Amino acid sequence: MSTYLITGGNRGMGLEYSRQLKKRGEHVIATCRSSSVELNAIGIRVETDVDVTSQKSVMVLKEKIESTQIDVLILNAGISNFDSLVDFDYEKILQQFKVNTLGPLLMVNALQGNLKEGSKVILMTSRMGSITNNDLGDYYGYRMSKAALGMAGKSLAIDLKEKGIVIALVNPGLVRTGFIKSSQRGIEAKDAVCKLIKLIDNITMHDSGSFFHLDGSIIPW
Numbered sequence: 001m002s003t004y005l006i007t008g009g010n011r012g013m014g015l016e017y018s019r020q021l022k023k024r025g026e027h028v029i030a031t032c033r034s035s036s037v038e039l040n041a042i043g044i045r046v047e048t049d050v051d052v053t054s055q056k057s058v059m060v061l062k063e064k065i066e067s068t069q070i071d072v073l074i075l076n077a078g079i080s081n082f083d084s085l086v087d088f089d090y091e092k093i094l095q096q097f098k099v100n101t102l103g104p105l106l107m108v109n110a111l112q113g114n115l116k117e118g119s120k121v122i123l124m125t126s127r128m129g130s131i132t133n134n135d136l137g138d139y140y141g142y143r144m145s146k147a148a149l150g151m152a153g154k155s156l157a158i159d160l161k162e163k164g165i166v167i168a169l170v171n172p173g174l175v176r177t178g179f180i181k182s183s184q185r186g187i188e189a190k191d192a193v194c195k196l197i198k199l200i201d202n203i204t205m206h207d208s209g210s211f212f213h214l215d216g217s218i219i220p221w
């Protein structure tokens with residue numbers, strides 16, 4: 001049994017990770033701002049009031065989990081807002097950086113003492129953060145915040161290599177959660193997470209600092 005800590009566990013893919021990992025017998029700690037009926041029904045440890053943009057709330061979480069060793073830290077919480085040169089909202093772009101880029105970095109910084117040799121840190125990212133794959137434009141805040149998360153992940157892989165801690169960025173593809181605001185497109189969260197868990201199981205130190213699609217292929221930066 002391994003210990004998994006997941007951010008944004010109350011809905012979407014975070015909820016699905018919590019469900020599937022609990023089902024296969026793992027020790028799961030789900031964090032969220034507010035819990036949900038679905039998350040409470042799983043029967044795992046839930047830590048509420050964890051806002052990844054708040055250093056204070058992340059430090060409170062750190063105090064609560066004390067010296068618990070984390071085998072897999074899944075930094076899943078994220079937001080997306082449409083923005084373009086026409087529909088430009090500075091504050092919304094800034095908020096995407098706070099949640100998508102600084103949030104995961106803050107969590108790793110706070111919980112680095114809970115990670116041990118062989119622990120994995122999974123950064124949930126998006127192909128939209130690939131500069132090479134950007135052929136549609138728009139979504140400035142989302143694209144830039146996930147591209148910057150890639151840079152954070154690469155530095156973390158270098159900085160934590162000596163401790164034997166593995167960092168990987170994973171793209172789930174288009175997944176039917178509240179995130180994409182359309183029920184017609186994408187695959188079901190349960191199918192995406194099932195594949196993501198298999199991918200995470202197989203990631204090793206050799207892969208640290210890589211940017212994966214859920215089928216295991218490498219996405220160019």
Ligand SMILES: NC(=O)c1ccc[n+]([C@@H]2O[C@H](COP(=O)([O-])OP(=O)(O)OC[C@H]3O[C@@H](n4cnc5c(N)ncnc54)[C@H](OP(=O)(O)O)[C@@H]3O)[C@@H](O)[C@H]2O)c1
Nearest residue numbers: 008012013033051052076077078124126174175177178179
């Ligand atoms: N769905 C897709 O097609 C897709 C594609 C590529 C990448 N991704 C990535 O996959 C991850 C999960 O996406 P999803 O589809 O599961 O999204 P979702 O259903 O919209 O869930 C987002 C989660 O993030 C949490 N969150 C947002 N802001 C937060 C904050 N400040 N502090 C703590 N938690 C916060 C939400 O909590 P609240 O309920 O409190 O808001 C929610 O639990 C994200 O990082 C996203 O960028 C998704």
